[in-house]
Amino acid sequence: MSAADPGAAAPVTLTAPAVKADRPRRRLSVVRVFLGIVLVVALSAGGYLGWQWWGSAQAAEAYDPWFAGYVDVTATPTYDFEATADLAGNDVVLSFIVAATDDACAPSWGTHFSLDEASDELDLDRRLARVKQLGGQIVVSFGGLLNTELGTGCTDKDALIAAYAAVLDRYDVTTIDLDLEGANLTDSAAATRRATAIAELQADRRAAGEDLAVWLTLPVATGGLTEDGTNAVSAMLDAQVDLAGVNLMTMDFGSSKDADETMAEASIRGVTAAHRQIGTLYSRAGTELTDATVWQKIGITPMVGQNDVAGEIFDLDDAKALNTFAQEQKVGRMSLWSLNRDTTCGSNYADVKRVSDSCSGIDQGDEKFVALLGDGFTGRPVAAAAAVTTDEAEEIGSIVDDPATSPYAIWAAESSYLEGTKVVWHKNVYQTKWWTRGDLPDNPVLNEWETPWVLIGPVLPGETPIPKPTLPAGTYPEWQGTVVYEKNDMILFDGVPYESKWWNQGESPDAAAANPDGSPWSPLPEAEVKKLLDALPK
Incomplete structure (x- = not known):
């Protein structure tokens, strides 16, 4: 590199006195x-x-x-x-x-x-x-x-x-x-x-x-x-x-x-x-x-x-x-x-x-x-x-993600993930850029466009699962397995609001996280839930 050179390059590293033979190398x-x-x-x-x-x-x-x-x-x-x-x-x-x-x-x-x-x-x-x-x-x-x-x-x-x-x-x-x-x-x-x-x-x-x-x-x-x-x-x-x-x-x-x-x-x-x-x-x-x-x-x-x-x-x-x-x-x-x-x-x-x-x-x-x-x-x-x-x-292979200390769900090969979904894998948080299923979040790729995942950052010490936003009982009907639901029907499941994507009966919203494509239920976006909470009487 040279300041006077267009497109200057970066120089090289050469170190001081040679380390003696009896000096152990740091491993x-x-x-x-x-x-x-x-x-x-x-x-x-x-x-x-x-x-x-x-x-x-x-x-x-x-x-x-x-x-x-x-x-x-x-x-x-x-x-x-x-x-x-x-x-x-x-x-x-x-x-x-x-x-x-x-x-x-x-x-x-x-x-x-x-x-x-x-x-x-x-x-x-x-x-x-x-x-x-x-x-x-x-x-x-x-x-x-x-x-x-x-x-x-x-x-x-x-x-x-x-x-x-x-x-x-x-x-x-x-x-x-x-x-x-x-x-x-x-x-x-x-x-x-x-x-x-x-x-x-x-x-x-x-x-x-x-x-x-x-x-x-x-x-x-x-x-x-x-x-x-x-x-x-x-x-x-x-x-x-x-x-x-x-x-x-x-x-x-x-x-x-x-x-x-x-x-x-x-x-x-x-x-x-x-x-x-x-x-x-x-x-x-x-x-x-x-x-x-x-x-x-x-x-x-x-x-x-x-x-x-x-x-x-x-x-x-x-x-x-x-x-x-x-x-x-x-x-x-x-x-x-x-x-x-x-x-x-x-x-x-x-x-x-x-x-x-x-x-x-x-x-x-x-x-x-x-x-x-x-x-x-x-x-x-x-x-x-x-x-x-x-x-x-060996160290990488021994990593085990603990749901109790992870802010988001642990990535699973059999699950499908919609755009914007966050998961935990190998103690790091990743987010999807588009729909994906079976793609390892840390799959070694040279270019960003080769993976559907973006690394957000590491799981921080002391983190616990981030709770899903809930609404008070009565905001929407509680889900029941015997009820027939039409498209756009709204229900609560453990306090979490879901919207029906198509006609269904007996399909539990609990499966939506693991199989968002196949489930007839979609959780209401967090921003929408917050708007509803803000609109409720204080």
Whole structure:
């Protein structure tokens, strides 16, 4: 990503000093047995733990999100990332490592400097040593929009692995971020080649007791990842790469953004859709993950201030709203493009609508995006690099929905559901977009239009069934099995008003919930019941 580039892309993640071989990797499964016991005890006492079933509690135990802002290493004027005073800016993502113009298997900084030249002309090695001396950690980004990512240009697998390794070894990092966009994203042969090389590199490093976390940085629309984006994730998973996560570039939405949406609202829509897609991609690859774990595998990177698309401005309020959302959902990573731009433009920069790579284009006052977006992200990249993805199918399969602690009826395969019906499934509330029968609410689909269900949110602690609105006795006749009812007749059944859809006799309204299509009775909409209650004499 580059503020000066149209359609700027999001950079990559490279982590600080390598974790030593005797340092145990954090496995999400370590706490599961303990939490399972806690849950059983809690349920036996009639309690309910967790925001989103016990998988959420397990994931929250391991939750340690990190923040690192992107720095454009070769931008002019040079940004002194090593001198940053903000705690949130101590950890940085340096961009971009790309293929050299004269050797596609040689890593370079933006095609301008080889690794040695960057040390000599930018004093980069010394500046990175200073970052580490001050307690900061380094993340390196490969790719970007304008140049050729190593996996795209270098067709020799061994040479490609060596090129990636040279960067990791030179800068002593344990996290890499592959920023794929443009031709680097659409080249399917490159995707396979890159994934194969990264899988081998990661396996070799882990076998040697070293951590290697791999992030994909991908463009996102308000409807989620593009098809090229989902293909990129699939290529990595098919090659057995253990992805640390997918970093979503929430910027430059273009026509996918509604005119009345704020940038934060558009970003949240895109991230939420991508969350479903990422969970589905893991499921299709044979790894089942809880919703909470998938959130931890998501990163968010907005372009602060004026975006490359005219009229798209990510302001300070957007930063606050996006940070709140990220903390509520417990996303694993937050970044920004870029630290270079996190300042108000000077008086000699007249046209703030033209994107600058050294200022945001808005009046920030005394505030910094790095502080607003990084608030609450207290983890560090190098610690997060130790995490290893584990299958959670057993946990998901063990979820049992309790009618006594569910606000709506539990989904059943044999039941049919009319548009607008809400159900509970796997401790989440779903609502139908159209009539459906037999469609799993959490069926893994990549696109919203493939499922009749919309995820509303988790069942909350302490919830109980929401009572159906009732009317006083005598408002309508009580239902009787021996009475013949005509279309539009009204009755009460346990106080709940129903309307007859056709002639019937002996058909209990009790069956309407399980078989709304086949039942001759339809419960009166809640809004209508409230109107009737309001009209009754007080």
